[in-house]
Amino acid sequence: MIKTLYLRLVLTFLAVMLIAILLSSLISLAVYEKELDELQRSEMTAIGEHIIRVYELSKFSDLNLFAKNMEALTANSILLFNDAGQLITDDKGPHTIPQDAIQTVLGGQRYLPPDGSDLAFIGMPLQMQDKQYALFLLPSSKNEETITQLFLTVLALVLVTGSICYLIAARYLVKPLKTLTEATNQLAKGNFEVDVNINRSDELGALAHSFRQMAGELKQLEQMRQDFVSNVSHEIQSPLTSITGFAKALKYEHLVNTDNREHYIDIILTESERLSRLSEQLLSLVSLESNHHPFAATTFHLDEQIRQVVVRSEPLWSSKNILIDLKLPEAVKIKADQDQLNQVWMNLLGNSIKFTPQGGQIQIELTANRNEYAITITDTGIGIPPEELNHIFVRFYKTDRSRSGKGNGLGLAIVKQIITIHHGTIEVKSTVGKGTAITVTLPAYYTAST
The missing domain is CATH 3.30.450 (Beta-Lactamase)
Incomplete structure (x- = not known):
């Protein structure tokens, strides 16, 4: 064979x-x-x-x-x-x-x-x-006989010469394939630093270029996987440590008075809810990225949805004496997934409230035209450093490390994915110490991708 x-x-x-x-x-x-x-x-x-x-x-x-x-x-x-x-x-x-x-x-x-x-x-x-x-x-x-011998000699010389030339040419063709095979084996073993030294302008050169691109992308994916596992482990370990510690303390009734007991139970419940939110957000993000997330496009009033989100968030912004300024036209209709967009506004407004100090201001403005809508949420919060603007939509990324207990860094990643599914865009402008403006642009009528 x-x-x-x-x-x-x-x-x-x-x-x-x-x-x-x-x-x-x-x-x-x-x-x-x-x-x-x-x-x-x-x-x-x-x-x-x-x-x-x-x-x-x-x-x-x-x-x-x-x-x-x-x-x-x-x-x-x-x-x-x-x-x-x-x-x-x-x-x-x-x-x-x-x-x-x-x-x-x-x-x-x-x-x-x-x-x-x-x-x-x-x-x-x-x-x-x-x-x-x-x-x-x-x-x-x-x-x-002479003509026949001459004819056969010419044919034999053509066959022998062609075979020798083809042996050399075939080795020239097969050698890069062997190199790619060895590199593929290394890649399968997890060596993403492997490189193929094939500099050609033909199809094999294009294949080598594609291999290098694939190796680079696999390296990035592996790094993202490691970061994801590390971040998830950290996010899970922190509340589990608190739950385990305070649960053990509750076992010793003679060491814990009634007030401390209630406080410990509240901490355990808070951390449990934090774990539950993390699990829900992880499942939601994975579902959104899989392109199989349930999507129900309906026509509703976008301005009214945003007003309801502001009303539901009143305990958060009123406790910090934040002024909410709404500039929403009446009866702005949009065809989209209502539940998903509701999650977008809750996350964006929640972030603005979280990072806006006492007595600050948040403005929500809706600009409508026939084909698309632009929703801008501007706050007077702490702002985001310029070097971090390109990372805020990466899952588990947190701009304020000192407030790591306030969230898990998945909210904006979910927001970005939902907006992408709706064929929209999101832009962020921020100045440290002055505030942040996030603009979401959505088509007026959602059309499914073909």
């Missing part, structure tokens, strides 16, 4: 060459057979005429000796028959000259085989001392 591509390429080339040579030979013979036959017929006729002319000039008395001399000069076999149809030259072995051909020539006429038949001989009348003889000229086997 042939297992290597190199051997397959070589054997395929040899098979193709042999088939091509055979077919080309057969086609060439079929195409040029008639021309070759005519050429040989004319050549033998000319030779026969020269032989008769030489005889007429020399007047050899010994026809047998004359025929031998002519054979030495022309390399064609010569047969002479007397007027009785008997062979008078040396017998060259079995010949197929029929009596009717001999009688035709003895009658003073030339004999040429019919067109389309094999040229086995030609016959010409020869007169000597008032006697009629028949001279027959046979094709030169030496010429045919």
Whole structure:
């Protein structure tokens, strides 16, 4: 069984060459057979005429000796028959000259085989001392053998030379594939630093370029996976540590008074809710990224939805004396998933309230036109450093590390995914110490991707 591509390429080339040579030979013979036959017929006729002319000039008395001399000069076999149809030259072995051909020539006429038949001989009348003889000229086997040998030699040289060249070319083609195979094996083992040193402009070069891109993307995915596992472990470990610690403390009733007991139970409940929210958000994010998240597009009033989110968040912003400024036109209709957009406004407004100090201000403005809506939420909070703006939508990323207990860094990642599903965009502008403005742009009517 042939297992290597190199051997397959070589054997395929040899098979193709042999088939091509055979077919080309057969086609060439079929195409040029008639021309070759005519050429040989004319050549033998000319030779026969020269032989008769030489005889007429020399007047050899010994026809047998004359025929031998002519054979030495022309390399064609010569047969002479007397007027009785008997062979008078040396017998060259079995010949197929029929009596009717001999009688035709003895009658003073030339004999040429019919067109389309094999040229086995030609016959010409020869007169000597008032006697009629028949001279027959046979094709030169030496010429045919030489031509055949030349033809076969050329074919053999073409096959050998082509094979050697193809062996080199095949190695040139297969070597990059071997390199890619070895690199793929390294990649499968987790070595994402592997590189393929193939600098070519053909399809193999394009394949190597694609491999390098794939290796880079797999490296990023692996890093994201490790970061994700690390972040999830950290987010889970922190509340579990609190729950475990305070649960153990509650076991010792003589060490915990009633007030502390209530406080410990509140902490355990708070941390449990935190774990529950983390689980829900993780499941929601995974579902959104899988493109199989339930999506129910309905038509509703966008302005009214935002007002309801502000009302539901009143305990949060009123406790910090934050002024909410709404600039919402009336009866702005949108076709989208109402529950998902509600989650977007809750997350964005919650973040603004969280990072806006006491007595601050939050403005929510809705700009509507026929094709799309722009919703801008501007606060007077602590702001986001410029170097962190490109990372705020990465899951588990937190701009304020000192407030890590306030969230898990999944909210904005979920917001980004929901807006992407709705074919919208989100932009963030922020100045440290002055505040942040987040603008969400959504199409007025959602259309599913094809």
